[in-house]
Amino acid sequence: MDWVDIKSLKANQLKDTFVTAVFSLIVENESGVLARVIGLFSGRGYNIESLTVAPIEKDGRKSRINILTSGTAMVINQIKEQLNRQVPVYQVINLDEQGPYVARELALIKVVSTGPERTEALNLADAFRAQVVDASVSSLVFELTGKTEKIDAFVDLLRPLGLVELSRTGIAAISRGVQTI
Amino acid sequence: MTSHRKKDFKTANNTYPTNGAEVLLNVLSDLGVDLIFGYPGGAVLPIYDALFKQKRICHILTRHEQAAVHAAEAYARSTGKVGVVLVTSGPGATNIVTGLVDALMDSVPIICLTGQVFSNLIGNDAFQEADTTGITRAATKFNYLIKNNLELSKTIHEAFYIAKSGRPGPVLLDIPKDVMLAPTPYESEKVCSHPSYRPPVEPDRKAVARAVEAMRQAKRPLFYTGGGIINSGVKASEDLQKLVKRTGFPCTSTLMGLGAYPASDPQFLGMLGMHGTYEANLATHGCDVLIALGARFDDRVTGTIDGFSPNSLKIHADIDPSQINKIILVDIPIIGDVGLTIELMLKEWEKSPIKPNEESLKLWWKQIDEWRSIKCLRYKQETANGSVIKPQHAIRRLYELSKDRDKDVYVTTEVGQHQMWAAQYFPFDKPNHWMTSGGLGTMGYGLPAAVGTQLAHPDSFVFDIAGEGSTMMNIQELATIKQYHLPVKIFILNNHYLGMVRQWQELVHGGRYSESYSASLPDFVKLAESFGIKGLRANTIEELDPVITEMLDHEGPVLVDVCVEMVENCFPMIPAGSPHNHILLGPLIENEVKTKTTSKP
Numbered sequence A: 001m002d003w004v005d006i007k008s009l010k011a012n013q014l015k016d017t018f019v020t021a022v023f024s025l026i027v028e029n030e031s032g033v034l035a036r037v038i039g040l041f042s043g044r045g046y047n048i049e050s051l052t053v054a055p056i057e058k059d060g061r062k063s064r065i066n067i068l069t070s071g072t073a074m075v076i077n078q079i080k081e082q083l084n085r086q087v088p089v090y091q092v093i094n095l096d097e098q099g100p101y102v103a104r105e106l107a108l109i110k111v112v113s114t115g116p117e118r119t120e121a122l123n124l125a126d127a128f129r130a131q132v133v134d135a136s137v138s139s140l141v142f143e144l145t146g147k148t149e150k151i152d153a154f155v156d157l158l159r160p161l162g163l164v165e166l167s168r169t170g171i172a173a174i175s176r177g178v179q180t181i
Numbered sequence B: 001m002t003s004h005r006k007k008d009f010k011t012a013n014n015t016y017p018t019n020g021a022e023v024l025l026n027v028l029s030d031l032g033v034d035l036i037f038g039y040p041g042g043a044v045l046p047i048y049d050a051l052f053k054q055k056r057i058c059h060i061l062t063r064h065e066q067a068a069v070h071a072a073e074a075y076a077r078s079t080g081k082v083g084v085v086l087v088t089s090g091p092g093a094t095n096i097v098t099g100l101v102d103a104l105m106d107s108v109p110i111i112c113l114t115g116q117v118f119s120n121l122i123g124n125d126a127f128q129e130a131d132t133t134g135i136t137r138a139a140t141k142f143n144y145l146i147k148n149n150l151e152l153s154k155t156i157h158e159a160f161y162i163a164k165s166g167r168p169g170p171v172l173l174d175i176p177k178d179v180m181l182a183p184t185p186y187e188s189e190k191v192c193s194h195p196s197y198r199p200p201v202e203p204d205r206k207a208v209a210r211a212v213e214a215m216r217q218a219k220r221p222l223f224y225t226g227g228g229i230i231n232s233g234v235k236a237s238e239d240l241q242k243l244v245k246r247t248g249f250p251c252t253s254t255l256m257g258l259g260a261y262p263a264s265d266p267q268f269l270g271m272l273g274m275h276g277t278y279e280a281n282l283a284t285h286g287c288d289v290l291i292a293l294g295a296r297f298d299d300r301v302t303g304t305i306d307g308f309s310p311n312s313l314k315i316h317a318d319i320d321p322s323q324i325n326k327i328i329l330v331d332i333p334i335i336g337d338v339g340l341t342i343e344l345m346l347k348e349w350e351k352s353p354i355k356p357n358e359e360s361l362k363l364w365w366k367q368i369d370e371w372r373s374i375k376c377l378r379y380k381q382e383t384a385n386g387s388v389i390k391p392q393h394a395i396r397r398l399y400e401l402s403k404d405r406d407k408d409v410y411v412t413t414e415v416g417q418h419q420m421w422a423a424q425y426f427p428f429d430k431p432n433h434w435m436t437s438g439g440l441g442t443m444g445y446g447l448p449a450a451v452g453t454q455l456a457h458p459d460s461f462v463f464d465i466a467g468e469g470s471t472m473m474n475i476q477e478l479a480t481i482k483q484y485h486l487p488v489k490i491f492i493l494n495n496h497y498l499g500m501v502r503q504w505q506e507l508v509h510g511g512r513y514s515e516s517y518s519a520s521l522p523d524f525v526k527l528a529e530s531f532g533i534k535g536l537r538a539n540t541i542e543e544l545d546p547v548i549t550e551m552l553d554h555e556g557p558v559l560v561d562v563c564v565e566m567v568e569n570c571f572p573m574i575p576a577g578s579p580h581n582h583i584l585l586g587p588l589i590e591n592e593v594k595t596k597t598t599s600k601p
């Protein structure tokens, strides 16, 4: 994913430069925290393109939320500060600002077809290294993990081949190298 | 003030001797709470029962839950303490929402305790059930649904800490009835903080040094001060005065910041923004270094963003990092308690003998004095008997006739023209004496706010400078005033209009006065009397002073219905969407000084 270093932008560019950002938040795993985060986005008119959340500690006390969003650099900075001031939020980083990172998502894709279409779907799955996790005489479920663009491409190719249902996780992301949140 | 019971003290049958309701009151009392505002109902009966059995906490029964929050807000803002509210579930909780948002916008520390239906009924659409934490999530700094009696003590401590630390705000605790009734451990621990909550406090010294460096280089500097200074405590205001004096710079203030810098001081330019003074707004437009302290560049202050203070280097000190670069991009942000920032700025300023160029500063003041000489707050009051009272004059007289009475004066307001006139014509020399709804602009704030202020300052004058429209929004509080013998003076500037709406309709909507006439008003004098409160009326100018004097002389509460000019407009005014140098001064002055509105420094 290409990224713009917000910190390098001049003041006047902050208002005009449109960027995407992946935020990773460590939050206290208490009721209402997700509602608080989502409410912030809807209440202030920010975009959420995808959102994932799951506990990351054994005792389940902390969760990590990954949010893919976009906006002007000024808005992206605002989002960060607005998230940061929420009481149950430990930490917020904008991975796009921090440096290179890995972002992956998982998709489960159901295809209902037979004959050459089914064969073609299986060939594509091979090419994309998707797993077949369920199969019946007339249906297949593929599991594919990868970058969003890769999943988009796979899904597009399957559409004419009997794609009937799609379930995607949205991205989980983590910085490259030794850097941590 | 209270005997601390031993932690986890249990009775012989291994249970706790106190129930949740009693523990709640004990902890509030430990936290220094001696007054709460509220309204009872089914889901909070155990707390009301516990209140009945004790003497440390006094409960004030307002006549509407919204009023309880406004009263608590004003109590908080006029004392620096945390205001506490207690209401029932369902309608009690939904009624407080306006108050919570008001407190959120104006950064007022409030604890709101709401009753909730029994835990096992939550989610069943039980009688008087509402999703209170859901409804108030965006209306509070933080909220809790208490699910476990073991957490009760700790959570109250935590809630207080969150409400008053960092950027203050309202915190709500939703307490199911079974939690109030069940045996509960009482813990008297002092500080307790949420694991992930870390409010910023210490400003970055390097940023302060850079700011002061810029201040030394300034040719046309201006302090722009806000409510954050008042929230920071009295010392912040004292230090601000020192800093302004030491630097010799001019100082303007937001609506919320009034009183932090003494209005009577010549270095004070008055309020800035939509209804700010000519000199404050043109100085904001023309300055080369703008020092924003505890203010947040509200759109009522900035006007159009692009035209706001276009040629200045901007320093912005605020405790809430999300305020930095939110609206206006700044050059030197300083995140932390603004009182500490001012203190550090003072020290830094004294460190070096380098001061701004005296000649430029003198020129700047000369320019400011020129703007000032227009006397933008002039109005023309006819003095012949039978003349109509100008609202500005009524406020001026209220100030003048009360100032030498050896009593501290607190002012609350409703929302509308009268509020802006109060800000313009009633000067404050001390912080915490001015209670108004700034961020939310809540009509109905002033009367309950006067209740809260008077309870905090029983021997002081508390004036509610009001409009007739707003007064109707929480008029039931006259009963609260009567019940507790609060000598509040309600000063209604009755123009028979939702005046601020009428003004916009006149200036922006072609004089189409859609629904802005205050029809079917009550006779306020008789209304007051029906509550057992003294009612007075001033119809014309010769009645004004005697009525104000009678009001001030009367020991108990008084409602004064001041019949003022119906179609007076509030000037100066920066029309929405205009920059500060396009300020309207009103016909009286504009006819005299045609050219001045376009002059630039």
Ligand SMILES: Cc1ncc(C[n+]2csc(CCOP(=O)(O)OP(=O)(O)O)c2C)c(N)n1
Residues within 6 Å of the ligand: B414, B415, B416, B417, B418, B419, B441, B442, B443, B444, B466, B467, B468, B469, B470, B471, B493, B495, B497, B498, B499, B500, B501
């Ligand atoms: C609860 C609420 N509703 C509507 C408004 C919009 N509003 C702002 S000022 C105003 C008129 C207030 O009339 P009045 O209290 O008589 O004061 P005046 O402007 O006449 O001095 C209105 C309706 C508001 N601020 N608050």
Ligand SMILES: [Mg+2]
Residues within 6 Å of the ligand: B416, B467, B468, B469, B493, B494, B495, B496, B497, B498, B499, B518
């Ligand atoms: Mg009116």
